[in-house]
Each structure stands twice: as C-alpha cells, then as structure tokens.
Amino acid sequence: MRVGVIGGGLAGLFSSLNLLYAGCEVDIYEEHDRPGYPKHCTGLVSEQTMKMLGRFANKCSDAFFNKIKLEIPGSGNITLHTSSKIVHLDRVCIEEGLAEAILGLGGRFFWRTKAILGGDSTIVAGGLTTRYDHIVVAEGIRREIFKKVYKGGDSAKKVFGINIVYKARNDLEGINVGFHPTLAPGFFYWIFPISDEEIIVGLGTSEPKTSLRATDVVLKKYGISNAKKIDSYGGWIGEGPILKRQLKKNLTFVGDAFGLQKPLTGGGIYPIVSSFTYKNSNSCSDAIAEIRYGTEKVASILRKQMPIAKVFHSSSFYYILYKIFRNLNGTEIRDDYKLIDYDRHDLSIQRIFLHLPLFLKEIKI
Known part of the structure; x- marks a missing residue:
C-alpha cells in the first residue's frame, strides 16, 4: 500500500x-x-512518554525534574514531588x-x-x-x-504559547508553574532550568501582544537578572480534542x-x-x-481531562483557586503512593478521591 x-x-x-x-x-x-x-514545543514530558519514544528520546534529553511548584502570585504555592521523573526533551x-x-x-x-x-x-x-x-x-x-x-x-480553544531561552546563572529547582489572569490569561506561565546557566521562561496566553512583557515580569519575579536571550520560539497551543x-x-x-x-x-x-x-x-x-x-x-x-483544564484556565474559577492556594501556602505533597499521573490528569483526580486517606498522609503543611 x-x-x-x-x-x-x-x-x-x-x-x-x-x-x-x-x-x-x-x-x-x-x-x-x-x-x-x-x-515551537516546550518539550516537557513524563518519564513514561520518554520511554514510549524509545531510542529517539534517549540522546535528546537534557534535564530531569522530580518537583513541580504550582503558585498563584500574591496567594501561595504548593509543591508536588513526583514519583517519577519529568524530562525536558530537545x-x-x-x-x-x-x-x-x-x-x-x-x-x-x-x-x-x-x-x-x-x-x-x-x-x-x-x-x-x-x-x-x-x-x-x-x-x-x-x-x-x-x-x-x-x-x-x-x-x-487555542492560546498563543511562547518560550524564551536565557543564559543566566540561577539556583532554580524543579519546574515552576503559575496561574494569573493578567500574566497568562486563559492558561499559565512556567520557568525552569535546563542547566546552571540556562533557563526557559514561557507562557500561554489568550492575548499574544502582551506575551513578551509578561515573560519579563516572570523573570523579575524569580530574581533573575542579567539574563541574555539566546533563543525564542512558540506558536498556537490547542487545548483538547475536536x-x-x-x-x-x-x-x-x-x-x-x-x-x-x-x-x-x-x-x-x-x-x-x-x-x-x-x-x-x-x-x-x-x-x-x-x-x-x-x-x-x-x-x-x-x-475526560477537559473539565480539569477549565478550572485552572478560566478566570471564573481564579478566585476560588486563589483562596485554596492561600490556605495551603507552603504545602508539600510527596507522591510516594504514585497517585499523580503527569499525563492522565483524569486518573490523578480519580485516584486521589479513591485513596484520599493515603493522599492526605503525603501532604505536609
């Protein structure tokens, strides 16, 4: 054929x-x-996805993470220690x-x-x-x-995504993700290191004209100074099946x-x-x-994951999230029971509710 x-x-x-x-x-x-x-791609994937890519991914990985910090500026942050690695792929x-x-x-x-x-x-x-x-x-x-x-x-639905690679000395740990209706309306922003001297700052936004200014704000928020831009790329991001x-x-x-x-x-x-x-x-x-x-x-x-996205992306739910993050500020969650799935967000919610006592054991406030 x-x-x-x-x-x-x-x-x-x-x-x-x-x-x-x-x-x-x-x-x-x-x-x-x-x-x-x-x-155009940020390139963060789960360890399982990397394995499915096989030999094509093995030589193309340049950073590994086991921690994601979720935050809402002015409210608080929650740190998730993942049970398996998250990989940055070229x-x-x-x-x-x-x-x-x-x-x-x-x-x-x-x-x-x-x-x-x-x-x-x-x-x-x-x-x-x-x-x-x-x-x-x-x-x-x-x-x-x-x-x-x-x-x-x-x-x-689509949002515009941008990634900027900077040469900058940094002490960042893990992947940092933030939700804010002005900095990243309709999506979120991210910043993470790919080495001691390189970082990626990016975001998705329903307002593309503000994207470059917003990435500058994220840089300053994390105390990154004297950063030299060495690459930038991006494009439209879809949010789910048609x-x-x-x-x-x-x-x-x-x-x-x-x-x-x-x-x-x-x-x-x-x-x-x-x-x-x-x-x-x-x-x-x-x-x-x-x-x-x-x-x-x-x-x-x-x-099945679309309702979860709506909660985190919609401005209608922002103030609910704001209050939750404020009350849980500084919380550390260790996923020793492997309830969180980086790809199957629907399964993560299901497992947490089914095994709530185990999940609560993993939370340290």
Whole structure:
C-alpha cells in the first residue's frame, strides 16, 4: 500500500515510521526545509512518554525534574514531588532522529513542498497530483485540511504559547508553574532550568501582544537578572480534542490535526506517542486501522481531562483557586503512593478521591 503523509512534524514522522515498520510505502510532504523547524514545543514530558519514544528520546534529553511548584502570585504555592521523573526533551533532536530512521527504511521526503488534498485519495503538491491508497494528515494546529474536510468544524480553544531561552546563572529547582489572569490569561506561565546557566521562561496566553512583557515580569519575579536571550520560539497551543471518531475512510488525522493535546497543559507529545500502542502490525492496512483506533482512544481519554483544564484556565474559577492556594501556602505533597499521573490528569483526580486517606498522609503543611 502507498501512503501519503501531509506534514513532517512529530506526528507525521512518528506515523510514517510505524507505517514503514508495517510494510507501507510512505511519502512525506513538508513545507519547511528540515525536520524540527520552526521550533515551537516546550518539550516537557513524563518519564513514561520518554520511554514510549524509545531510542529517539534517549540522546535528546537534557534535564530531569522530580518537583513541580504550582503558585498563584500574591496567594501561595504548593509543591508536588513526583514519583517519577519529568524530562525536558530537545524536540528538534528527536525529529532529526526520526527522519533519519525513516530514510533508512525507504521513506521519501518532499521538503519545501506545500501539499493539499486533491480528493480523498490524491495529494496535489508541486503542480503534480499523486494517488495514494491512504492519506495521513499531520498538518499541525492550523488544521486547514481539517476545516475543509469537516466544513469548518474546528471549535477547539487555542492560546498563543511562547518560550524564551536565557543564559543566566540561577539556583532554580524543579519546574515552576503559575496561574494569573493578567500574566497568562486563559492558561499559565512556567520557568525552569535546563542547566546552571540556562533557563526557559514561557507562557500561554489568550492575548499574544502582551506575551513578551509578561515573560519579563516572570523573570523579575524569580530574581533573575542579567539574563541574555539566546533563543525564542512558540506558536498556537490547542487545548483538547475536536472529534471523537475518524470519519473519512481514506483519510486519517493525527496529532494536532486531530486536536490531540492535553487540555490542561497543551502538551502534544504524549497524545502522539500513546496513539501508537501496537508495534506488531501484520500489514500496512492493519497499521492504519491501529492508528485510527489509537487516535480515537486517546481523544476519548483527553476529553475526560477537559473539565480539569477549565478550572485552572478560566478566570471564573481564579478566585476560588486563589483562596485554596492561600490556605495551603507552603504545602508539600510527596507522591510516594504514585497517585499523580503527569499525563492522565483524569486518573490523578480519580485516584486521589479513591485513596484520599493515603493522599492526605503525603501532604505536609
């Protein structure tokens, strides 16, 4: 079977690799000139997600954390000591490794090539129309093809995300996350070290024009002075799944194109890799069926997390959170019973309520 993949980001590359393993012939169309660019991803993932990425992540990790401090400025903070590590990955490095592996398996890349659908089974690119047995759409957050196929049905909320890498001596520990309706309206901000001399400051916001000024405020809040900006990148962040089902027989949407982001954090790496839980497909058609099933299953999981995101992102709930954080200021939570899941926020809430006595033992105020 011949499969055309529109989009050479992480979702397109990971899909292509799994299809090649199953014996598909794969062509990848990407409008940019190399894998991993333009950069846009913060790159924080759970240790479990790193393991699912396998060898492609092992050489691309540069920082490990086991502590997250959640705060509301002017109110208080709560520190969570995680039972497993959170990893910062260099996503460019991962995508370069995936592209190399794809070439080694016979996949073909068409770089600097904007591709569109000519129909359910054809791709138009570079003035040529090519017919495929199946088409995988991995076009990212823009969802241009999605909106044409599903007649404008992109209702998912988006915020603008920015990351700035600074060279600055620091004594930061762990990942610091803050919620504030002015600094990061509709989302949150973050700051964490990737070495003793480099930090990443970022945020998501419903007001992109204020993002640079807000990151400066976060820097000052943490006492970081004489910081030298060495890189910046970003883009739109989606907040959760759009559809429950893959509705077109010859088209499969993956990653951001299907709306697969964790609603609370906007993270897209976990939803991509967890869509591929089957590694032993007997045929190309089996692999396609498994990808379709995997994306639908992950979308179902992510939908359960949307109410949690609403509580933390909505200004309507901000003052409730403000009071909670003020009353719990300085609280330390040690997850010795492994109740907290960095990816499955829905499971975390469920486990905490089911095992409340154990959870209360882990809280030190």
